[in-house]
Amino acid sequence: MERTETGSTEREKLLDKIAKLRAMTKANGASESEAMMAAKRVAALIDEFNVNTSELQLREAVRLGGAIVRDRIIGFDSRWPIWGDCTVRLCKLLSVKTWYSIEREDLLGLGSYDSIMTIHLLGFAEDVETVKFIMGLIREAFIYELGLYKKARGKEPQSFQLGMADRIKERLTGLFQTVITSASGAHAGSLIVVKGQLVRVEFEKLALRLQSSQSNRTIKNAGAYAAGQAAGQRANLHGKPSVRALTKGA
Numbered sequence: 001m002e003r004t005e006t007g008s009t010e011r012e013k014l015l016d017k018i019a020k021l022r023a024m025t026k027a028n029g030a031s032e033s034e035a036m037m038a039a040k041r042v043a044a045l046i047d048e049f050n051v052n053t054s055e056l057q058l059r060e061a062v063r064l065g066g067a068i069v070r071d072r073i074i075g076f077d078s079r080w081p082i083w084g085d086c087t088v089r090l091c092k093l094l095s096v097k098t099w100y101s102i103e104r105e106d107l108l109g110l111g112s113y114d115s116i117m118t119i120h121l122l123g124f125a126e127d128v129e130t131v132k133f134i135m136g137l138i139r140e141a142f143i144y145e146l147g148l149y150k151k152a153r154g155k156e157p158q159s160f161q162l163g164m165a166d167r168i169k170e171r172l173t174g175l176f177q178t179v180i181t182s183a184s185g186a187h188a189g190s191l192i193v194v195k196g197q198l199v200r201v202e203f204e205k206l207a208l209r210l211q212s213s214q215s216n217r218t219i220k221n222a223g224a225y226a227a228g229q230a231a232g233q234r235a236n237l238h239g240k241p242s243v244r245a246l247t248k249g250a
Contacts, residue, residue, distance in 0.1 A: 015059060018045055022056070055194045058124075068202045069125045073135055075117035078102055080215065082161040083142045087119055087135050089169040093176040095196035096123030096131055097203045099210050122206075123199050134237060138168060141235035149227065156221035163219070163228025168235055175237065 024030040024038035046053065061067035075081050080100065091098040098121055105116040121128045142164065149160050219225045 014045065014049060015051070015056065018042055018051065018056060019060065019063070021045075022060075052190060052194075054191055058191065058194055058198065062198050062202075067124055068122065068199060069128055071121045071128050071132065073119040073121065073132060074103075074105065075119070078115040078117055080117055080213075082158070082165050082217070083135075083138055084117075084119060085165045085215075086138050086168050086172065087131065090131055090134060090172050091121065091123070093172060094123065094127045094130060095192050095199055096121055096127050097199055098122075099208065122203055124195055127195065134172075137236050141168075141231070145228075145231035145234070149224075149231070154224060154227060156224040158217060159219050159221040159224035160228040160231070162217060163225035164232040164235070165228075167229040167232025168237070171232070171235075171237055 021038045021042045024035055026032060026035050030038065045051065058067070073087065075084070084100070088098060090096075098119060100117060100119050102115050103118045104113040105118075106113050121131055123131070142161065145164060146157060146161060150157060154160060
């Protein structure tokens with residue numbers, strides 16, 4: 001299909017047409033001949049316009065509801081955590097929308113509420129699950145490595161954490177690129193783009209009024225930053241959920 005300024009709209013119309021044809025089944029009241037004609041037409045359109053059947057399945061799942069979910073990751077206090085930068089990178093790679101807010105939380109269940117940084121997630125259920133899984137590993141790594149660094153009386157723990165976060169972000173990008181360039185990568189990559197489009201539509205329905213912000217944290221000690229990068233290299237980022245989500249439908 002030729003790409004024009006209205007190419008996206010034309011493709012949406014095509015996909016909508018295919019979806020309607022796919023719904024013409026005997027179970028939905030169509031006659032046997034109508035169902036057969038619809039199936040043949042679907043096959044012809046898919047072949048003519050090179051439509052990915054997995055894309056159709058994704059769109060159908062969204063239409064039926066429940067495919068795209070909201071979740072959150074709760075911080076330790078009201079400040080934006082340095083490991084939160086890794087969440088932003090990971091969400092971008094997996095086409096998960098993320099934003100943050102300050103919420104009043106009773107973390108201990110004792111009736112005492114504190115202001116806590118909350119990172120919100122919106123995306124396909126398996127991708128949100130993957131973000132939470134990998135971020136669990138990253139948070140544990142930050143706690144462990146920072147504890148060792150402080151025990152060794154390391155200087156400038158902020159620079160250490162910045163170095164660790166930067167190295168982990170690099171590794172996340174590398175993991176993503178490895179999957180995309182694999183044998184089934186082109187297919188996985190196209191699905192991630194489609195997921196991003198579908199998630200963006202759902203995100204816009206929330207009509208949130210968000211403000212952008214920038215971190216003013218700076219690297220004050222090169223040695224601490226380098227030590228943090230070494231710690232980021234040691235962090236465990238591997239797990240089946242990450243690979244499963246990136247290659248879903250491939």
